[in-house]
Amino acid sequence: MILIFDLDDTLYDESSFVTSGLGAVARHGEDAYGWNAERSLDFMLEVLEREGRGRVFDRWLASHEQLSKARVTECVNIYRHHRPSLELFPAARLVLDRYCGQVPLYLVTDGHKIVQKNKVDALGLSPAFRRVLITHRFGIRHAKPSTHCFELIRQAEGCRWADMVYVGDNPSKDFVNLKPLGALTVRVQTGGHRNVVALPGYDAQVSIPDLDALPEVLAAHFELSHSSLSV
Known part of the structure; x- marks a missing residue:
């Protein structure tokens, strides 16, 4: 995974x-x-x-x-x-602590390059992730819903799309192009987009109220995937 x-x-x-x-x-x-x-x-x-x-x-x-x-x-x-003062969601800290060192972790984020880097630095996130990809560093055309940065991850890991999971919040761009490729998409409903009704085909396969629910989703999905392969 x-x-x-x-x-x-x-x-x-x-x-x-x-x-x-x-x-x-x-x-x-x-x-x-x-x-x-x-x-x-x-x-x-x-x-x-x-x-x-x-x-x-x-x-x-x-x-x-x-x-x-x-x-x-x-x-x-x-x-x-400016150098912001920010804190992770408590559930985010628990999830990152749980999976850091256990599975490869990546961050893919849209936005102004300096702004996003300052956020990552303020939250102290870099040590937890194998790589932080700010899409605008690759050109605005590679911002989500482009899968460019995800393809870079797939190539680096030598994995299948089915091995990849993307956890995001914005149904207008986060999931629509990843789902057809076979990646698992998980929508966490904790931010400004939590009540947005997605357009047909745009929503994630799974929606969760917060990141506390993520481990159960991942365990169920990948156990099912392994069972399917062994049948």
Whole structure:
């Protein structure tokens, strides 16, 4: 078995990164312009809740009559490059501890290269994984649902697709191209996509409420697979 994990909302709560990044921008606003950091963070979180991420910095800067393209870019860079404070889901820590050293572990994650590396570093994940693959390092065209990074893993391990498991959370991209190849796909419903109804053919073969349920799924699947081969 080759066990592969997604990162955001699978191993940790991605909203904690967003809050951490907005906090870094808020502190910059206080240091550079004297704007109260606590009030700034509250303001940005309210905009986030109401409108989503896309307009947060615009609204915040406009509220101080300082909106400009350069200042928005400055905020984005601070957000992307800050060193976040993050924690794994408790169940994720238990699962990684259980399988680390027992089976090959890999991480495949989409997103900005620096942002994703900072998350991995903050969570202390690198020692647990044989390799961390940030898809954007290979070009955006190789982001999920592309199977490019999974093919790299398959070649490195010399395994079949049926030996591979991908655990993710986003049914719009995580599973659709892996299932036809024969990999086991597991959807963990712990993040922002937990209530999303997948399009036909897009959902994982198995859905679980959190990673506590993963060992039972893996044991049942691979015992069944071995039984099928021996019949």
